Amino acid sequence: MTDPLEKARQIADDVLFPAALAVDATGVIPSGHLDLLAEAGFYGMAAEEVAPAGQAAAARVVETLAGGCLATTFVWMQHHGAVRAVAGSGRPDLIEEWLDPLCRGERRSGVALGALRPGPPSVRATRVGGGYRLDGASPWVTGWGMIDVLHTAARDESDTAIWALVDAVPGPTLGVRPLELVAANASATVEVTFDGHHVPAERVTATLPYAEWGARDAAGLRMNGSFALGVAERAIRLLDPGPYALTAELDACRAALDAATPESLPVARAAASELAMRAATTLTVAAGARSVLRDHHAQRLVREATFLLVFGSRPPIKSALLKLVSHQRATPA
Structure with missing residues (x-):
């Protein structure tokens, strides 16, 4: 991207905003909206080599796209946590398998933050052979049906936050309940429930003492x-x-x-x-x-x-x- 902000303005004004009322009325984001953001390179924005101008420049891109269609931007924005986590994981295997596809938007991610709220964790991680078992529920998961993987937070018995890439596929151990929002309802926001859901160790992107999470979150x-x-x-x-x-x-x-x-x-x-x-x-x-x-x-x-x-x-x-x-x-x- 030679001029990300100008490209964002073009997409927002020529594509997203003209369709915003229809997206709001139907509750459906056209797949072409997200594909266009991927083609423009915006799915890799969180990677340092894609956005060298830093946070302020990236923030202007987010602002511009949100002024076009909040629902589309809301879904796309959830993706960047996984990009940052994989890029900063220090794990060559994870980086090799995930980083480029995430940056190109070939694999798209949501995020499940429920376990990081103060109080008892809503999602528990229990160490088992070959990885972790997840139990509990994470509300406010955005982009369901438009994402391939869910960057999920859980907390273990020592109150350590465990982050992992979970396939966004419902099944016997992963349930989904749609939520109706007053706005940006096309974002397909759901509550995700884990019932003994297994996550392989190779999908873990990071661990962090929960006591240290507050400072990172605030920043x-x-x-x-x-x-x-x-x-x-x-x-x-x-x-x-x-x-x-x-x-x-x-x-x-x-x-x-x-x-x-x-x-x-x-x-x-x-x-x-x-x-x-x-x-x-x-x-x-x-x-x-x-x-x-x-x-x-x-x-x-x-x-x-x-x-x-x-x-x-x-x-x-x-x-x-x-x-x-x-x-x-x-x-x-």
């Missing part, structure tokens, strides 16, 4: 803010003329996210989510009664902004967002 939450910026930017572009104040806020939110430390990131993430909702509701008011019709982008963007108020959240982000919203609420006369 990686910036990219989720790009979803909100993408929705905000699309709403602002649909306003005619676009209000300068909202455009300036969008630039400021992006700069704050790019510069954020793990300590300042919750406030920056909250500001991005709040801006997405405010931009979408501004578009709704400006468009008038027609904005509540299902064939108008305003209602879709409001629902997507609602979804992004809670997606990828953590307690500090929720706290910052509640504080921000309560401070901006009008005081009765």
